[in-house]
Amino acid sequence: MTMSQNRRCIILFARSPRAEEEAKRIRRGHRLFAHLRQRIADAAAAVEGAELVEITSEPAAGTGRWLPQRGDSFDVRLRNAFEDVRALGYSEVIAIPIDVPGIEARDLAEAFELLASHDHVIGPSPDGGVYLIGMRRNPAALFDGVHWNSSSVFSEMIANDGAAAVLRMLHDVDAATDLEAALAEAVDPRTRSILFSLLAGSTGVDPAALSPPASREGEPRNGRAPPSGT
Numbered sequence: 001m002t003m004s005q006n007r008r009c010i011i012l013f014a015r016s017p018r019a020e021e022e023a024k025r026i027r028r029g030h031r032l033f034a035h036l037r038q039r040i041a042d043a044a045a046a047v048e049g050a051e052l053v054e055i056t057s058e059p060a061a062g063t064g065r066w067l068p069q070r071g072d073s074f075d076v077r078l079r080n081a082f083e084d085v086r087a088l089g090y091s092e093v094i095a096i097p098i099d100v101p102g103i104e105a106r107d108l109a110e111a112f113e114l115l116a117s118h119d120h121v122i123g124p125s126p127d128g129g130v131y132l133i134g135m136r137r138n139p140a141a142l143f144d145g146v147h148w149n150s151s152s153v154f155s156e157m158i159a160n161d162g163a164a165a166v167l168r169m170l171h172d173v174d175a176a177t178d179l180e181a182a183l184a185e186a187v188d189p190r191t192r193s194i195l196f197s198l199l200a201g202s203t204g205v206d207p208a209a210l211s212p213p214a215s216r217e218g219e220p221r222n223g224r225a226p227p228s229g230t
Contacts, residue, residue: 006050007090007092008049008050008093009085009093009094010040010050010051010094010108011053011054011055011081011093011094011095012040012044012054012097012098014037014054015056015098017029017031017034017098018030019057020033020098021033024175025175026198031194032101033098035191035194036099036100036101037098039188040052040096040098042105043103047105048109049112051090052065053065053066053085055067055084055085056068057069067081067084078143079143081095082138082139091136092136093134093136094108094112094121097131099172099173100171100173101185101195102182102185102187103131103132103170104187110167111132111134111167114134114167115136119136119137119161120133120134120136120164121135121164122157122166122167123167123168124154125171126181128152128154129149129150129153132167141161142160143160144160145160146160176199
């Protein structure tokens with residue numbers, strides 16, 4: 001694979017939409033994750049000087065640049081993802097998953113802006129995890145001692161780098177119980193429509209009995225998460 005001419009890379013670190021559906025046990029959830037995969041590609045294309053690299057075991061048809069996940073654990077696979085794209089010549093790297101319906105191109109752009117003055121950028125989730133990790137250096141400084149897939153991921157990263165920049169808080173979708181909170185944050189009409197449909201199906205409620213909330217396009221962004229103590 002050729003070296004990149006750009007210095008900015010957005011890693012989409014994810015399973016296939018079908019695998020996400022199975023892992024999260026969301027009936028017909030592949031519709032959401034396939035849609036979010038495309039939204040991320042569109043958002044990445046809107047960020048000046050950035051290229052998207054999908055790190056996955058099953059690339060989508062028509063996927064551009066992608067690399068296979070390498071390693072026997074989540075920690076190793078994520079570390080390798082950062083190292084592999086740095087080997088391609090990228091110096092500013094952010095990684096995001098496929099399951100954050102509220103993420104926008106502006107979040108990606110802000111992360112790169114903050115990397116100009118910070119070694120690390122973190123996007124926290126309300127459950128104590130993170131939805132975005134950005135860095136300019138080796139991941140070891142931020143990842144050492146982190147208990148992945150736990151409620152302490154964000155706080156442990158902050159303990160590793162108290163000067164890390166912190167983005168707004170956003171929900172990820174780990175299970176059907178997260179769909180309602182994700183719907184409240186999502187702005188994109190198609191994303192909201194899919195979330196609404198999945199939410200109605202997962203709760204057994206007739207969609208006609210639910211009223212989709214109004215668009216949040218004009219509302220202000222969430223406040224930044226505190227840099228410590230979470």
